[in-house]
Amino acid sequence: MTMGAPAIELHEISKTYAASKGVAVDAVVDFSLTVAPGEFITLVGPSGCGKSTMLKILGGLINATRGSMRLHGEEHTGPTPEIGIVYQQPLLLPWRTVLDNVMVPVEVLKLPKEQMRAEARKLLEVLGLADFEKSYPHQLSGGMQQRVGIARALVYDPAILLMDEPFGALDAMTRDQMTVELMRVSSRFGKTVVFVTHSISEAVLLADRVVVMTPRPGRIAGLVEVDLPRPRDLSVVNTERFGQLAEQVRSLLHLDASGASMAPEGA
Amino acid sequence: MIRAWNWVRGRSGAIVLLVILLAIWEAAVRIFNIPSYLLPAPSDAIVALVNGLGSGILLTHTWVTLLEIMGGFAIAVLTAFVLAFAVTKWRWVEKSVLPLVFALQSVPKVALAPLILTWFGFGITSKLVTVALVAFFPLVVNLIAGIQSADSDRVDMFKALGASEWTIFRKLRLPNATPYIMAGLDIAIVFCIIGAIVAEFVGAQAGLGYLIQASAINLDVSMTFAILIILSALGLVLHAILTVISRRVVFWQGKGLEAITER
Numbered sequence: 001m002t003m004g005a006p007a008i009e010l011h012e013i014s015k016t017y018a019a020s021k022g023v024a025v026d027a028v029v030d031f032s033l034t035v036a037p038g039e040f041i042t043l044v045g046p047s048g049c050g051k052s053t054m055l056k057i058l059g060g061l062i063n064a065t066r067g068s069m070r071l072h073g074e075e076h077t078g079p080t081p082e083i084g085i086v087y088q089q090p091l092l093l094p095w096r097t098v099l100d101n102v103m104v105p106v107e108v109l110k111l112p113k114e115q116m117r118a119e120a121r122k123l124l125e126v127l128g129l130a131d132f133e134k135s136y137p138h139q140l141s142g143g144m145q146q147r148v149g150i151a152r153a154l155v156y157d158p159a160i161l162l163m164d165e166p167f168g169a170l171d172a173m174t175r176d177q178m179t180v181e182l183m184r185v186s187s188r189f190g191k192t193v194v195f196v197t198h199s200i201s202e203a204v205l206l207a208d209r210v211v212v213m214t215p216r217p218g219r220i221a222g223l224v225e226v227d228l229p230r231p232r233d234l235s236v237v238n239t240e241r242f243g244q245l246a247e248q249v250r251s252l253l254h255l256d257a258s259g260a261s262m263a264p265e266g267a
Numbered sequence: 268m269i270r271a272w273n274w275v276r277g278r279s280g281a282i283v284l285l286v287i288l289l290a291i292w293e294a295a296v297r298i299f300n301i302p303s304y305l306l307p308a309p310s311d312a313i314v315a316l317v318n319g320l321g322s323g324i325l326l327t328h329t330w331v332t333l334l335e336i337m338g339g340f341a342i343a344v345l346t347a348f349v350l351a352f353a354v355t356k357w358r359w360v361e362k363s364v365l366p367l368v369f370a371l372q373s374v375p376k377v378a379l380a381p382l383i384l385t386w387f388g389f390g391i392t393s394k395l396v397t398v399a400l401v402a403f404f405p406l407v408v409n410l411i412a413g414i415q416s417a418d419s420d421r422v423d424m425f426k427a428l429g430a431s432e433w434t435i436f437r438k439l440r441l442p443n444a445t446p447y448i449m450a451g452l453d454i455a456i457v458f459c460i461i462g463a464i465v466a467e468f469v470g471a472q473a474g475l476g477y478l479i480q481a482s483a484i485n486l487d488v489s490m491t492f493a494i495l496i497i498l499s500a501l502g503l504v505l506h507a508i509l510t511v512i513s514r515r516v517v518f519w520q521g522k523g524l525e526a527i528t529e530r
Contacts (some may be wrong), residue, residue: 094519
């Protein structure tokens with residue numbers, strides 16, 4: 001790790017899929033972005049704009065067709081414990097208790113178990129799951145399951161957290177609650193976060209900077225600096241400044257200014 | 268006690284029907300004076316069962332058949348696991364061996380019993396081989412289907428942590444396959460009983476299949492029915508044991524795990 005280097009540097013990342021009948025499909029084109037350590041980036045765009053693809057490339061799960069990536073100044077090519085990922089679905093293992101689910105990365109990365117178990121318990125407590133460490137996933141609500149997913153992504157203390165519409169499948173009320181909780185947790189742990197969403201208000205509420213993407217092929221349409229003071233809570237949504245920022249995002253997405261929000265993704 | 272009573276009540280229809288059928292059978296044998304070497308009355312079969320158990324002859328042969336079943340079952344389970352490992356670990360095994368396994372599935376394995384007898388003799392070895400062969404295919408097919416059923420998102424979750432194929436196998440694919448494995452074991456254990464009896468029919472010195480043939484030659488049909496009762500009981504007990512184990516091992520199955528996806 002180089003001191004003072006940006007947490008993430010993406011240089012002209014492109015991803016082309018070879019579709020059937022030899023037709024190539026561009027998912028992401030020339031995506032360049034520099035993220036400072038501790039910065040909270042939200043990636044917003046319509047369905048199929050390649051934002052999830054971008055996140056998979058960042059996570060080392062798929063290779064970019066072109067371009068290069070650096071994390072903290074070092075070349076980034078594949079899966080790394082520097083990154084933690086929270087997925088759209090909690091992806092818990094139903095045969096494991098909550099605590100043992102959080103311990104999955106510890107086992108895979110062969111970290112000291114006893115010490116990390118204490119770490120995992122602390123995280124569960126922070127996320128309000130202290131009483132559920134012995135429960136099984138099927139005994140938890142959707143919101144609680146996703147909190148276990150967050151604890152699992154944080155347990156090995158990665159510097160960077162990638163979140164792929166983590167609250168997309170939750171009901172509106174749980175979603176608000178989780179958003180507030182995420183702001184609390186992320187500021188507490190000082191992570192660099194890249195958060196993918198298709199909700200404009202979620203994007204503005206959470207972000208230091210919003211990255212707006214165009215529909216397929218996904219390019220960066222523009223960046224919006226969010227200068228709302230922190231700590232924020234849900235009431236910030238009602239301020240004039242929030243409205244202006246959301247409007248900026250909306251215009252970059254070429255949406256009707258009448259305030260119609262984007263339709264939820266079908267996927 | 269209450270549970271047992273509820274169990275009986277839940278099946279009262281079947282029990283009543285069984286009793287009626289047995290009564291008709293008993294009555295028919297008595298009224299029409301059917302000779303016992305053709306069709307014994309249920310009561311004769313019960314008497315033969317009690318006498319056979321008392322003299323120890325039924326227990327001895329049951330023990331032999333049970334050993335064949337358990338031994339052959341164990342061999343089949345071990346081989347199936349080894350093959351499943353190999354299939355997941357090496358792509359060429361999947362490409363070369365797996366199609367052959369699926370093709371051989373359609374061969375009626377019991378038809379091979381005479382051949383196996385020629386190769387392995389009248390002792391227990393030929394029975395173990397037949398039983399293992401019969402049980403192997405449902406096991407391997409279920410095992411491989413189970414292992415391949417791990418969803419790609421969870422596989423990605425492990426890959427993003429840099430997990431090796433072996434780690435993914437142990438921590439995801441295998442536990443994820445347990446419902447399939449338990450279903451395979453349940454099918455296989457019933458096949459094992461069939462395999463053992465057929466193998467004994469073809470040529471044996473002991474076992475319930477051997478005893479059925481011996482009693483048929485002696486026109487002791489009551490004994491044949493007594494053995495059938497034992498075989499049914501054996502099948503039910505083995506199935507029940509697997510059901511109990513299954514409930515404990517796959518307690519998490521179908522528990523609305525992905526409730527979060529149901530919007």
